[in-house]
Every structure is written in C-alpha cells, then in structure tokens.
Amino acid sequence: MLKLNKKGLLFMGSLVLSASLILSGCGGGNSSSPASQQKAGKQAQGVTDKEILIGNWATQSGSAALYGAIAKGIDAYFQYVNDQGGVNGRKLKLVTYDEEYQPSRAVAIAKKLIEEDKVFAIVGNDCTSCNKAALPQFKKSGIPVVGVSSGSDIFVNPVIPNIYGLLTNYGIEARIFVNYAVDELKGKRIGIFYQNDDFGKSGYEAAVDELKKKGMQPVAEVSYNSTDVDFSSPALKMKEANPDVILSFSITKPTAAYKKELSKVGVNVPFIVTSVAGADNNMFNLAGDSWKNVYSSSWVAMVGSGDPKVNKYVEALKKYGKDLNPSGPAQWGWAEAEVLVEAIRRCGNDLTWENLNKQLETFKDWNEGLAFNVSYGPDNHYGTTSVVMIKDQNGKMAPASDVIKYKAGK
Structure with missing residues (x-):
C-alpha cells in the first residue's frame, strides 16, 4: 500500500x-x-x-x-x-x-x-x-x-x-481521428494542434500522413511546449486558418487552456483531442463552458456505460x-x-x-x-489497438461510436 x-x-x-x-x-x-x-x-x-x-x-x-x-x-x-x-x-x-x-x-x-x-x-x-x-x-x-x-x-x-x-498507440489513434473527422464529421479543412515533443509529434506525424492518403493536408499546424501557459497566440493562428475540425495531440492543462482561448476568439468547430486529455471528465472543470463540441477516444470501457x-x-x-x-x-x-x-x-x-x-x-x-x-x-506489444470514440454530453464524455479496432501495421 x-x-x-x-x-x-x-x-x-x-x-x-x-x-x-x-x-x-x-x-x-x-x-x-x-x-x-x-x-x-x-x-x-x-x-x-x-x-x-x-x-x-x-x-x-x-x-x-x-x-x-x-x-x-x-x-x-x-x-x-x-x-x-x-x-x-x-x-x-x-x-x-x-x-x-x-x-x-x-x-x-x-x-x-x-x-x-x-x-x-x-x-x-x-x-x-x-x-x-x-x-x-x-x-x-x-x-x-x-x-x-x-x-x-x-x-x-x-x-x-x-x-x-x-x-x-498515438499514431493509430491519430489515424482513427482523421478518418472520423473526414468520414463522419465531413471535415474538409483540418487544423492540428500538438505538443512539441515525442508525445505530440507521434500523433501529429501520423495524422499528416493519414490526411495525405486522402489527398489532403492540414490547413494549420500549431505547436506548443508543455511548459507554456499563454495560448492566445496559438488560438489566433488556428482562427486565421479557418479549420472546420481541429485535431489536438496535447495533455490536460494545456488542452483546457487552449480550448478556452479558442472559445474566446470564436472558434467552436469540432475539437478531437487524444485520450490522455479528452477521456478525463475533469476537463469539464478545467475548461469550463468551453469544453463543448469535443471528441476523443477511450481504450477502456467508459464509466457510466453500464x-x-x-x-x-x-x-x-x-x-x-x-x-x-x-x-x-x-x-x-x-x-x-x-x-x-x-x-x-x-x-x-x-x-x-x-x-x-x-x-x-x-x-x-x-x-x-x-x-x-x-x-x-x-511480434506485437501494442496491447490494445481498439477505441470507442466519445463526445461531450451533459457535462461528461459519452460513447459516440461502437468499438473501433485498428489493425496494427495497416
């Protein structure tokens, strides 16, 4: 203990x-x-x-x-x-x-x-x-x-x-996000926000590659450092690019701060954030009323799913x-x-x-x-390559898809 x-x-x-x-x-x-x-x-x-x-x-x-x-x-x-x-x-x-x-x-x-x-x-x-x-x-x-x-x-x-x-895997998750953004949310202008380190780049690079397969490229690629506290400039950069979906490969506090700034400048398009931030219901406390139109994924069965x-x-x-x-x-x-x-x-x-x-x-x-x-x-130490997509609903994250299983190496 x-x-x-x-x-x-x-x-x-x-x-x-x-x-x-x-x-x-x-x-x-x-x-x-x-x-x-x-x-x-x-x-x-x-x-x-x-x-x-x-x-x-x-x-x-x-x-x-x-x-x-x-x-x-x-x-x-x-x-x-x-x-x-x-x-x-x-x-x-x-x-x-x-x-x-x-x-x-x-x-x-x-x-x-x-x-x-x-x-x-x-x-x-x-x-x-x-x-x-x-x-x-x-x-x-x-x-x-x-x-x-x-x-x-x-x-x-x-x-x-x-x-x-x-x-x-962050790369697999990113590819699932791209497909969900384009196929389910009908996104045509995809912006990417990511942490400038091994973690953030894993999702960012895979997302760019998956978009390329679809004949697309990001309209904005905005990075931040994990120690940053002011996200007003990154929010303005994203607004200028006019995305219709944003993918975010970021951790909890910076994600909440960024989402607040996006809301301040009037950017309220679907926001798809990696599970290490988006699957935590505490984000509703950190980001407040701006934590809306948010999507993420969960590799574990959701609390409240029954x-x-x-x-x-x-x-x-x-x-x-x-x-x-x-x-x-x-x-x-x-x-x-x-x-x-x-x-x-x-x-x-x-x-x-x-x-x-x-x-x-x-x-x-x-x-x-x-x-x-x-x-x-x-030949496989991934653990799980399966997620459910989740979305904000009445102050908590709730399932927005069935379990999606991605074949590693695809």
Whole structure:
C-alpha cells in the first residue's frame, strides 16, 4: 500500500528522496545485474514467499500533475486484489515516485527502482519523453515494463522484448481521428494542434500522413511546449486558418487552456483531442463552458456505460480510492494493473522475468479487464489497438461510436 503524506500525495520525505535519486543516478548498484540474475535462472528480484514488489513513477506536480492519479489507480487495484488474498498467495506492494514530468528525474528513478528498490516489474509509467529517456536502462536490465502510459511508437515498433504498451498507440489513434473527422464529421479543412515533443509529434506525424492518403493536408499546424501557459497566440493562428475540425495531440492543462482561448476568439468547430486529455471528465472543470463540441477516444470501457466490469470497478474505487475521479488517469492505472496482475497470475510460482514475458505474450483479445481486446505476441506489444470514440454530453464524455479496432501495421 502507498505511503501518503498529509496532502494525500505520494510518498516519503522529498529531501531524502531527492538525495537518494541523485546518488542512484551517479552509479553504484550490485555487481550482479538483474539481467545476469535472470539469465542464471534465479527467481526474480522483488519476490518473496509473501510479497511482490512493483515499481512506478507518476507525475504529481507541474502541468501534468493530473496524471498522478495513474499511480493511485494502480495502488487501488493492488489493495483490491490483496484483500482477496493477493496473487497466488502473494500480496502486491507498489513503490512509486514523482518524476515531475522531467526525463532526467525519470532516469534516476528508473535506476533506483531497478537497482535499489529491486522491484519485480514496472507498470504504468507516464510521460513519453520520460520513458524514452529511461528506455536504455529498461533494455539493459531486462526488467518487464508493462502498460507504459504512452502510446508512442518508440516503445512498441519495433518490438522490445521486455516493454509492453497498453493504451492505444498515438499514431493509430491519430489515424482513427482523421478518418472520423473526414468520414463522419465531413471535415474538409483540418487544423492540428500538438505538443512539441515525442508525445505530440507521434500523433501529429501520423495524422499528416493519414490526411495525405486522402489527398489532403492540414490547413494549420500549431505547436506548443508543455511548459507554456499563454495560448492566445496559438488560438489566433488556428482562427486565421479557418479549420472546420481541429485535431489536438496535447495533455490536460494545456488542452483546457487552449480550448478556452479558442472559445474566446470564436472558434467552436469540432475539437478531437487524444485520450490522455479528452477521456478525463475533469476537463469539464478545467475548461469550463468551453469544453463543448469535443471528441476523443477511450481504450477502456467508459464509466457510466453500464458495463458490469466498469460498475464493479467504480464500486471498488469508492473503497480503495474514494477521492479519485473514476474516469481518466485513475481508470487507466487500474486497467494497466489488471493486465500485469493477470500475467503474474498466469505465471503461477515461476516468477521469473522470462516467464512473465512468456505469459504476457499469451494474451489474445483479452477482455476480462477494463481495456479493450488486449493482445500481445512475439511480434506485437501494442496491447490494445481498439477505441470507442466519445463526445461531450451533459457535462461528461459519452460513447459516440461502437468499438473501433485498428489493425496494427495497416
């Protein structure tokens, strides 16, 4: 169970944690690496007869702080499982840190989780650039990283043996958006707003390519930096281009701020935003009355959809994460934890990294959790390539399509 401070946030004293991260980032660790231990066939680190230690980082501060609920959703699911006896008799324990949406900090945290905390696996890390920065460590150690909270191609194409995506790939999502904008919303002038980093460019580049296939090109391509707070100029640039649909590959707070500015300058055309912002009902609070005519996607069954699995999740969250919004990041964390726990369950008592990887690759359109059609294999670590399109309706996001399944590599 997570250690919480008085504000209900994560974890241990910040000065102690910062010092520890600095030291871990400078070297040290055991002479026998985790990878060499696995090759020797030993039971993996982080596993005892009674406990399995799982690692994570999640943004708890700054412009992306809403994503901190991912870790809380993961921990809520672990508590739920533990109260039912754990996994094959072992309880789950989460070790998580605030990486502040900073790649350099994520690198230090990755080293600490692997070499000092000695976790068995890592689950649900947010921030595309942060995961990219830590990727060399993940590859070198061989530790299973499950349900990366990023849909970037970097982690799944080509396949990396110990890295598993889950949420729908940003490029695939972007292609679905383009087709929906043109075929369903009859858009002819498409504007694109995107975050100027690995995350935003993943969706932007795929959208431009998909438009090209249709003989089209964006009428506007407007970028921003994750630290930006003034979006008046980007809104005016979009207005000048006169789009009839806007695609937005952006995170929560900047998306809300941009949508407010668009509304101020009279741009109220359909606004299709990536799921990491648009699937969170908290956007209605952040963007206020401007959060209208908004479309997004969801790779998990929607809260309020009537799905029995979702109803069960919502009821459980009232007990294990009572202060959490059941839609958005907390739900993503819960779904990511479900996949990891199912893979651990399939491992039985053979809790090695090799066997965990083997069991993950047995998933085929797995729908027992909240995520749609989870599939892995030797040539596929995407997780899910299925979404439902969603739209604002009476102050919440509601389904606007059936499940759309996109074939990876299409």
